[in-house]
Amino acid sequence: AQSVTQPDIHITVSEGASLELRCNYSYGATPYLFWYVQSPGQGLQLLLKYFSGDTLVQGIKGFEAEFKRSQSSFNLRKPSVHWSDAAEYFCAVDGGRGATNKLIFGTGTLLAVQP
Amino acid sequence: GAVVSQHPSWVICKSGTSVKIECRSLDFQATTMFWYRQFPKQSLMLMATSNEGSKATYEQGVEKDKFLINHASLTLSTLTVTSAHPEDSSFYICSAPDSLRDYGYTFGSGTRLTVV
Numbered sequence: 001a002q003s004v005t006q007p008d009i010h011i012t013v014s015e016g017a018s019l020e021l022r023c024n025y026s027y028g029a030t031p032y033l034f035w036y037v038q039s040p041g042q043g044l045q046l047l048l049k050y051f052s053g054d055t056l057v058q059g060i061k062g063f064e065a066e067f068k069r070s071q072s073s074f075n076l077r078k079p080s081v082h083w084s085d086a087a088e089y090f091c092a093v094d095g096g097r098g099a100t101n102k103l104i105f106g107t108g109t110l111l112a113v114q115p
Numbered sequence: 116g117a118v119v120s121q122h123p124s125w126v127i128c129k130s131g132t133s134v135k136i137e138c139r140s141l142d143f144q145a146t147t148m149f150w151y152r153q154f155p156k157q158s159l160m161l162m163a164t165s166n167e168g169s170k171a172t173y174e175q176g177v178e179k180d181k182f183l184i185n186h187a188s189l190t191l192s193t194l195t196v197t198s199a200h201p202e203d204s205s206f207y208i209c210s211a212p213d214s215l216r217d218y219g220y221t222f223g224s225g226t227r228l229t230v231v
Contacts, residue, residue, distance in 0.1 A: 034219070043121070043208055043224040044159075090158065102149055103210070103220060105158045 002027045004093050006106035013081050014114050021076040021109050023065075023091030032094035033074040034103065035065055039087045047089075050074060061085070086113045117143045117213040121223025128199055128230055136194045136226045138209035145211035148192035149220070150184060153206040165192045199230040 003026045013019055025031055032051055036044040048059025055067040065076045074091060091106040118141040128134050138148055146167045151159040163179075165171040165186035173179045181203075183195040192211075196203050206225050213221040 036222075041206075041225070041227060043222040044210075045222075046219055049219055102161055102164060103159075104161075107158045110156075 002031075002093055002104050004091050004104055004106035006089075006091055006109050008109045009107070010110045010112070012112040012114060015083050016080050019076075019078045019081045019085070019111070021089050021091075021111070023074045023076065023106060024072050025074065025091075025093045026072065027093055033065075033067060034092040034094075035059065035063070035074075035076050036090045036092060037061075037087050038090065038108075044090065047076070081111075081113055083113045083115070086111055117141075117211075117221045119145070119209060119211050119221045119223040121209055121226060123226055124224060125227040126229070128228070130200055130230055131198055133195055133197045134199055134228060136196075136207055136209075136228075138192050138194075138211075138223050140190045140211055140221075143211075143213070144189040145192065146189060147212055148186060149210045150182075150192075150194050151208045151210065153208060153225075155206075159208060162194075167192075196228065199228070201230045204228055204230045 005024045007022050034049045035047040038044050047063045048057045050057045050067045057065050063078050067074050088108045088110050090108045092103040120139045122137050148165045150162045152162050153159045161174050162177045163171045163173045163184050165184045167186045167189050171184035186192040208225045209223040210220045213219045
């Protein structure tokens with residue numbers, strides 16, 4: 001069965017520091033991978049997605065993610081974190097490609113940014 | 116880009132009453148709508164998938180008589196929580212495949228339901 005694991009429940013970084021949020025997936029074929037951000041009480045905003053091609057994907061707000069098939073990972077990175085980046089981040093995989101096209105989400109990583 | 120408008124943003128209701136949540140696709144046709152439920156500090160769990168003009172498909176463990184889903188048009192899907200109880204209190208989010216943006220999903224802003 002498809003699954004997504006985000007090992008870090010909660011991460012705190014200093015403003016201006018670099019950030020890496022981990023995501024590992026289990027999927028039998030080439031996955032479609034997504035990173036979403038959610039502010040408190042809000043819906044989800046797409047940061048970036050990977051379908052195929054270049055394994056380094058650029059997203060909005062200065063985020064990027066790298067797909068590593070050998071490690072079944074799709075880690076999210078940002079070179080310099082801003083206070084406004086504090087939010088919850090979800091990694092997701094398209095669990096039904098060609099069938100139901102439904103997203104399977106990881107448990108999320110809550111990012112806190114300290115001054 | 117594609118927008119899914121979800122209403123209400125929050126609602127408080129009494130136990131035993133029913134609550135309807137609407138999701139509208141504003142600038143595209145949503146033939147499919149996914150409904151998620153999110154408990155505090157947890158991830159999104161898919162409840163059901165609705166398809167325009169047909170019955171919704173519910174995930175295992177989701178009571179279809181409790182969570183009524185209707186997708187009567189290409190721009191509107193509704194979730195009705197019937198005979199609500201405090202344990203139904205949660206954050207509900209809808210999502211539609213976004214064909215305008217080269218695949219991907221557009222999410223509504225969510226509905227915070229509190230049953231008292």
